Amino acid sequence: MNDTAERLRNLWNELLDHPAGAEDLDFFSLGGQSLIATRLIGRITEELGVQLRLRDVFDHPTLASLGVLVDAARERTRETGARAADDAPADGPVRLAHPPLRPYGAPLAPLQERFWKVERVLPQAAFFNQVMRVDLTGDLDRRLLMSALRGTVRRHDVLRATLEEGPDGPRQTVRPDFTVPVRQREYGDLDEAAREEVIRRAAKAESRLPFDLVREIPLRLRVLRFTATRSAVLVVTHHIAFDGWSRGQLVADVAAHYRARVEGTAAPEPLAYTYTDFAAWQAGHRAAGGMDASRAYWLDRLAPPYPDLRLPGALDDEDEYRSATQPVAVPAAALASVARLARRENTTDFTVLLAVFLLAVASRCGAPETMAAIQVANRRWPGTQKLVGLFSNTLVLRAPIDPAAPFEAYLRTVRAALLEAFDHQDVPLEEVVDALRERDGIDLADLLQVGFALQDPWVPETPVPGGLLRQASGLAVGDDQELDPTTFGLTMELRADGPALCGYVTYKADRYPPDVIKALVATFDGILRTVTEEPCTAVGPLVAEQAAL
Template sequence: MGENSVEARLLSRMRQRAEAARIVRGDREAGPLPLSFAQHRLWFLDRLTPDSPEYLVPTALRVRGALDVTALGTALSGLVARHEVLRTSFPADDSGTPRQVITAPWQVEVTVHDLRAEADAETRAGEVLRAEATRPFDLDAGRLLRADVVRLADDDHFLLLTVHHIVSDGWSSGIMARELRELYAAAVAGREASLPELPIQYADFAVWQREQLTGPETERHLAYWRERLARVTPLELPTDHQRPARPSGGGDVVTFSVPQEVAEALRSTASGQGASLFMALLSLFQVVLARYCRQDDIAVGTPIAGRNRAETEDLIGFFVNTLVLRTDLSGDPTFTELLARVKDTALGAYDHQDLPFERLVEELAPDRDLSRHPLFQTMFVLQAPGSAEGRAWELEGTRTEPVEIERGVAKFDLTLTAVESADGLRAVLEYRTDLFERATIERMAGHFATLAASVASAPRARLSELNMLTEGERREILVDWNGVTGPYPDAATIHRLIEDRVASDPDAVAVAYGDQEWTYADINARANRLAHHLRGSGITADTLVAVCLDRSPDLIATLLGILKAGAAFVPLDPDYPADRITYMVEDASAALVITSTDLAHRLPGTIDRLLVDTQWPTGPETDPEPLASADDLAYV
């Protein structure tokens, strides 16, 4: 998130308040050094899923020119000597509690992969970079920085620096780039590096953070977040695959863009509301999520630097905090009205950002579910030009350019990252491959870009009036799918059409559910047994039969059986409160409720019921004589 006029003023006030609580250098011999809250969570995740590449932070550069590998090793060793966190290990004591152990400075050995003699050096280089960017670290052993150089020619190299997130973050990458530039130049020239002394080290911040999270100020933050996130519900995105009990961590990315004129229109709209581009893009993302999920309560995570104290600004370390931005999209507001809601949410969150996300999770204690990230499942990030994350990496006497590495990992269900550029916005959607196919995310990227253009042209339109469909999708729905050239049998009923399909193709698959497949003959025979039973029980034309079932093949067979009997069905959502279900059954004067054993307790005890899992009829499987026509009642 780049600092703009709104956020900058707020963060400035926070820095002024922080002057009264400065962090000081502590005594390294005073006792075991604790981990910060953020570090402790990553340490726990590392124990939960050892060797996962999710929390590695690789930086790859193409370096053209005379790269001095010896000077590079000297410069990196200087970086390790300067920042204690880069020479820290994280073993657990006898009670299982992790601690920081700071070691003496160590010499960084740069691993050189010489590919000058290989014909397919570029391809092989990519393989080496991907392998090294995903090779795990041992947190107990420390040395959580490594360097690899892939040599393509005497004046052409790839440089890969990999650190573990437990000792670094996006802001730290900017510090590393700046200091490595000076340390490398000094090593090449044979002089001392000119870098200012650091007032504190990361361990001092961790100790200070633990001490600060007591008293009325912490309680003020907790009270805000308790109220703000009360009864927050998971985001139920429609996925291509069933959610696994434990994600593999596998991921992929889809890249797309938002044109400059659209980005500027969004910025102008935000500015007119006293908001920022970050808030406008977050609003857009939440609208897309709301439409996909059909939910009005949308919680999205966003990282924030967590460095609102001057003494932390030049430190390498894991300071970044995560804020949960929860927005109510109900009532079909205009986009500008939604933007006002998002602005209030964001500014409130910034004002209470000092509470670590890990401490918040501990306090709220949401239901533990290893398949989901706690409190939110999607992340939004805006990187502004000139931010610490975007500072250029430069090495004396060379030309460097960043290189993307496809690591194939994803931390969240979805992460939208937008980067400001002279051409507009470059956006990346990172997604879990456990959940989504690439085509689904490409479609979502198109929806976001289309919605952005729609908002840019009509920011005061209501959310329901904003277009999200791409031109191709609109043509498909409005033209292609409506190109009917033959007559439809208006007098036919759905169950008679099913019977016709059974006669022509009985073995075709009609219903697929999990690993089950029912043919048209299977489902028709099962429905026929139910229809004969209902007629024998006195069910006649236009009789109402209530249905309280979860989605399954039995639900399809039940609905067809009721229609074949000549009756009509009353659908009851099993998730409704029991009182609501009772009212609907009684108000409809239903003659019978068809349900299952696990749902029967939600029904009034006086109503007749048939349990599909234990009482399905065993009568005739022939098609009953039709009682209902196309003009008769089908459902209520």
């Protein structure tokens, strides 16, 4: 086994459940998904000094075949004199020198700029509030836990930054003398139902309380204490400084700082660079034309006309941005069938489920083309995977329907569209929309008719000295619970629930009656059952059959 193979195997074992001696088992059969592939690519860049694309992992899914590809890439690196692994970060973000005791400034990252523009227009809307619930159990030292949080916020400078408009555009200023706002209240030893209701109401209130980003840092806490050994902490953040990936990183870093304080050990190693360092690099990268190719790709790919994905039975009422939900589930047996089909096609469960959802929407509305928006982590640069900050982006996928083609061919079309989109994920969708609006007169709503998400399983609990930090899977809502406003016509969001999946279709309540969404979920279930049993089923008859139900 050569050096590349040994180091790659170590990374493989770190990120996947890889039995010893099973080098020929493929990435997908070991539970590999897009986010794990993103982590693997980042670690390969850090350890071996080569930059891979997501399609490289998908097309070389075994350890042996991926090793051959990485070896060839390393050889090309040596032949062309490109940077080795040790100095590769010079081609990307690098750590800048900052005064430890004085405020320092940085430009906003391109994605942050888009959020800031909306925030300035609708400062009281609280569109971008995010509420993460962390349950604390055990004999935890509250003082040391708050100290650990402060250490984490000091580590991730974007969490202690305020924003302002400057003569050259918006800027963020990192504050050394920050305060994390904390509201605390004792509730006593409530039963589970009463406790969950208290948490739900508090979370709903926090989700509607806007941040003043000019005067406040984009983070606050609400602590609900029930007993000496049980509390719930609502971590409220503004999306301009925080995304879905950041949730797990924040909890992990707080846990690491807490262990260090309790055990008297060293704090976590310094980051390679901070989020504001990344923002400064990315702003310069864009100004130098580094995003031009991806921007051109999206201007071509998202040129109108677009399919009309409004479902039959839609209402003409004025859109007041009210939303509602309809539960959806994928049982364990169905998910196992999805996994088998995904492995056979060298793709992920996400791709199969997305393809089924797209066809379900098409069968209800009769569209000849499918289109949906998805969220991506967008953390391809080495070092970004350890940061708290805003990296996630929205990509819009388009896939035509060939009625004569079997589902497995349509699935390959969706797979190809996904991999192409991942190759061009850096440009904020809103920036592309601005250009399309000026050129073609389109609106963002034209592209956000439908959305789909398969969330990573939540880390159930993080052990710390004396207890546990448990990142809850979400806040309980009833089937008819009105959620925060949505800009999508409808979205389906699924999450792992043991060996099955559960989730919701969230939809605009002013546009769709509940029965319309229930029919969509039934169509999704029917198509999923059919294509996992018979992947060669022709798409045209399949769509027509479901539309007739």
